Amino acid sequence: IRNIYWRWLALWWHHFFLLWITIDGQTRYSIPEELKQGSVVGNLAKDLGLGLSDIYDRKLRVASEAGEQYFSVDAGKGELVVNDRIDREALCGQSISCVLPLQIVLENPLHLHRIEVEIKDINDNSPRFQTKETSLKIAESAAVGTRFVLESAEDSDVGSNSVKSYTLTKNDCFTLKMKEVEDGKTVPELVLEKPLDRERRAVHQLLLTALDGGNPVMSGTSQITITVLDINDNFPVFDKNVYKVSLQENGSKGTFVTKISATDADEGPNGEVEYSFSSRTPDSILSVFEINSLTGEVHLKGDLDYETATSYKIEITAKDKGVPEMESHCRLQIDVVDINDNTPEIVLTSEPQPVREDAPSGTVVALLNARDADSGNNSKVLLKLPKGSPFLLKPSFSNNYALVTTGPLDRERFSEYNIEITATDSGSPPLSSKKTIPVSITDVNDNPPVFTQPSYNVYLKENGVPGSILYSVSASDLDFGENAKISYSILDSKVQDVSVSSYVYINSDNGSIYSMHSFDYEKVKVFQIQVQAKDQGSPSLSSNATVHVFILDQNDNAPAVIYPSSAALGSLSHQRMPRSAKAGHLVTKVTAVDADSGHNAWISYRLAEATDASLFTVNLYTGEVRTKRAVSEQDDSSQRLLIEIKDDGEPVQSSTVTVSILLEDGLHEPILDLRQKSSEPSRKNGRITLYLIVSLASVSVLSLLTFLILAVKCIRNSRSSGSCCMRRSDCDDYKNPNRNLQIQLNTDGPIKYVEVLGGDMLSQSQSFRSCMSPMSEYSDFTLIKPSSTTDFKEVISVLDASLPDSTWTFESQQVNGYCEPMKRGTVQRDLLPPPCSLSALSVCIARSWVRGSDALVGVKIYFNLWFWYEAILDLCFGLMLFDNGW
Known part of the structure; x- marks a missing residue:
């Protein structure tokens, strides 16, 4: 479509120029094809007699009649140059002459010049065959000299650049000759020079090459494949003349015997071979053997028995399918080999009987017999x-x-x-067979029940619903039937002198334990249940497991007031207080205990109601009632306080106590005199300060001497043992909390006392007691001689019997060089005496540096230090009491 368009456009321009301008004579140029873009064709301005300025002023342009703009004018030089690639074969095909007409158009005045550009051919195309591969089929019986026409090659170039000659690869059977046809053209022919033999070479591969006359020469090739067709000129040939095979007897039907193989050098039906037994083969062979006519495989058709025939000789024929047929013969000899072809057999003469698991060794289970149908060693x-x-x-x-x-x-x-018995004969190779005999074992009660755990821990809240399930124990028995049936029971034991069966009962079938009634933590905290599991065997076997039942405390007890003691009568306590009391005066102290434990026993005190709330205050933790300000003349002489005592449980339990206070004038207070004496600035205060400084300095010197002695001892021991550090096992005794200092606060009515205990609670220890009067503003401090072990045990017994939860124990632990109290029971203020940190430091030093055989020396040093410390402390407080007139 594009070419037609440009042709019509060129025609229009042609008629247009005929009407308006005069056409000058033609100019002709000659160029080869495939010139590069920008190549100069000729000096157009010079050939047309134009100046360079005319090219620009008159707007010279080039128009091609072919439609494609292959050329353009260089306005600067006036030259006609190649504008695009020119392919002569695309423009003119096989034409000998290829001329491209051009129109040169000038304006002002309008003028037209016609020029022609001749495109000359170059050898840019190689010869080409239409088919790259050619197949020929020639019978091997073809006569010598037979010709076969081959395909000619085509070349797009013309003249001397076109096809000029052909060549053929060198071979033994064929040559190449040229045959002249019309218009002077030649075609190649293949000529058979020697007879063909397909069996020697079935396919011939030749390469036909076409050459052109260009410079350089270009060529094209075509592959020629010649297939030689077969004729039936060969007999089938066996691999062997005689085939010998040894075959074991009693082979199964279809057993492969051997394969007969014959080959025919021919092809197709001429080379296809069929196998068969000779026509003279007897029926005794035909009933035992058969041959595959296509593959030549011989198989067993019937039974083969060495005792019937030891050898077979068979004649086999091989024929091809050519015309005429060609055949050949061979012999097959089959030798029968006698083998051990019968497997041994196991026969039960009596069925196996069940056996008790406690049956003695040598018990007969079953009788059996072994047999083999073979003879000799095979049997x-x-x-x-x-x-x-x-x-x-x-x-x-x-x-x-x-x-x-x-x-x-x-x-x-x-x-x-399942007893698997293997029977093996003595044949070669041996044959064997197996027989499985099932033997069942009857059970004997030889396994006691076994609990899933040797002991169980059960946690039960107090005040539970009677009849509720506590826990389910489980036991299993490896035996079977009645021997594995288990019944559960509780062994009789005592809980606080009461049979445990009155507390719980157990389901004998499933091991579920139920409570008989609710439990009270304050009465029973823990008890044990011995559960027995017994099977139903004869004799029966049993095993036991322990169930530890821990009662968990609930907040079911309100705080009980133990002081003032009169509060127990009517929840009212009468106290007296002088009107001269100042702010902070200790009026009384309310003490209560809670029978519960843990958080449920933490007690706090609160002033619920008061005649004058601005006059009194109650300590939240200690229950001490003190004045918030000095008593004035306007205060009523009779004051009434309602103190509420609450625990920390959930829900909160509380109780109240009413304290009646009578304000009196002129009430004699010895402590007040002491206060006045101690408040007076006198020389006694200076002496007390001096005594304290002397005691502290003495203790410091003793501590320094202790450190030096231990250091020297450690250095001496390190030279012999290599280390003065204690092993963990050496320090175990020192890490026992019972060996720490203990401070006990006890309340017994209006008298309170603190005990500072050193060492094991059940061994000889040093004890200091501080007795304080609840009625005095300043407590008396009394040093009592060290208590004996017997006295201390009696005190502990009394305390445990009377107030089991009112005892306050503080364990002195060394933390950054200070004594930190650890509380048990109601939270109270630290009542440790001031020298506690120094004594604890001494204990820590003795524990850290004493090792091995030096333990006794360290303990002696520690107790000597404690003795001097007590002596100085006694002296100090004795001087204080003397100076104060006590």
Whole structure:
């Protein structure tokens, strides 16, 4: 479409120029094809007699009649140059002459010049065959000199650049000759020079090459494949003249015997071979053997028995399918080999009986017999049992055997045995067979019940609903049937001198334990239940498990007021207080205990109501009632306080106590005199300060001497032992909390006292007691001689019996060089005496540096230090009491 368009456009321009301008004579240029873009064709301005300025002023342009703009004008030089690639074969095809007409258009005045550009051919195309591969089929019986026309090659170039000659690859059977046809053209022909033999070479591969006359020469190739067609000129040939095969007797039908192979050098039907037995083959052979006519495989068709025939000789024929048929013959000899073709057999003469697991060794389980249909060594049979089997085969006579036990049996491990007996004959190769005999083991009660755990921990809240389930124990028995049926029971034991059966009962079938009534933590905190599981065997077996029942505390007890003691009568306590009391005066102290434990026993005190709330205050933790300000003349002489005591449980339990206070004038207070004496600035205060400084300095010097002695001792020991550090095992005794200093606060009515205990609670220890009067503003401090072990135990007994939860114990622990109290029970203020940190430091030093054989020396140093410390402390307080007139 594009070419037609440009042709019409060129025609229009042609007529247009005929009407308006005069056409000058033609100019002709000659160029080769495939010039590069920008190549100069000729000096157009010079050839047309134009100046360079005319090209620009008159707007010179080039128009092509072919439509494609292959050329343009260089306005600067006036030259006609190539504008695009020019392919002569695309423009003119096989034409010898190829001329491209152009129109040169000038304006002002309008003028037209016609020029022609001749495109000359170059050898840019190689010869080309239409088919790259050519196949020929020639019979091997073709006569010598036979010709076969081949395809000619085409070349797009013309003249001397076109096809000029052909060549053929060198071979033994064919040559190449040229045949001249019309218009002077030549075509190549293939000529048979020698006879063909397909069996020697079935396919010939030749390469035909076409050459052109260009410079350089270009070529094209075509592959020629010649297939030689076969004729039936060869006989089938066997691999062997005689085939010999040895075949074992009693082979199954279809057993492969051998394969007969014959080859025919021909092809197609001429080379296809069929196999068959000779026509003279007897029926005795045809009934036993057969041959595949296509593959030549010989198979067993019937039974083969060495005792019937020891050898077979068979004639086999091979024929091809050519015309005429060609055949050949061979012989097959089959030798029959006698083999051990009968497997031994195991026959049970008596069925196996169940065996008790406690059956004695040698118990007969079953009787059996071994036999083999073969003769000679092939009939001798050997029986074997698997390794590890608790059974044994005991031979008797004529291949008869008894299956007996060899040791104790365990039904819990194996309730049934599948005894696999292997029978092997003495043939070559030996044949064997297996027979499985099932033997069941009956149970004996030889396993007691076993609990899932040796002991169980049960946590039960107090005040539970009677009849609720506490826990379910479970036991299993490896035995079977009645021997595995388990019943549960509780062994009789005492809980606080009461039979445990009055607390709980158990379901004998499933082991579920139920409570008989609710439990009170304050009465019973923990008890044990011995549960027995017994099977139903004969004799029966049993086992026990312990169930630890821990009662969890609930906040079911309100705080009980133990001081003032009169509060127990009417919840009212009468106290007296002088009107001269100042702010902070200790009026009384309310003490209460809670029978619960833990958070449920933490007690706090609160002033619920008061005649004058601005006059009194109650300590939240200690219950001390003190004045918030000095008593004035306007205050009522009778004051009434309602103190509420609450625990920290959930829900909160509380109780109240009413304290009646009578304000009196002129009430004699010895402590007040002491206060006045101590408040007076006198020389006594200076002496007390001096005594304190002397005591502290003395203790410091003793501590320094202790450190030096221990350091020297450590250095001496390190030279011999290599280390002065204690091992963990050496320090275990020192880490026992019972060996720490203990401070006990006890309340007994209006008298309170603190005990500072050193060492084990049940060993000889140093004890200091501080007695304080609840009625005095300043407590008396009394040093009492060290208590003995017996006295201390009696005190502990009394305290435990009277107030089990009112005892306050503080364990002195060394934390950054200070004594930190650890509380148990109601939270109270730290009542440790001031020298506690120094004494604890001494204990820590003795524990850290004493090792091995030096432990006794360290303990002696520690107790000497404690003795001097007590002596100085006694002296200090004695001087204080003397100076104060006590």
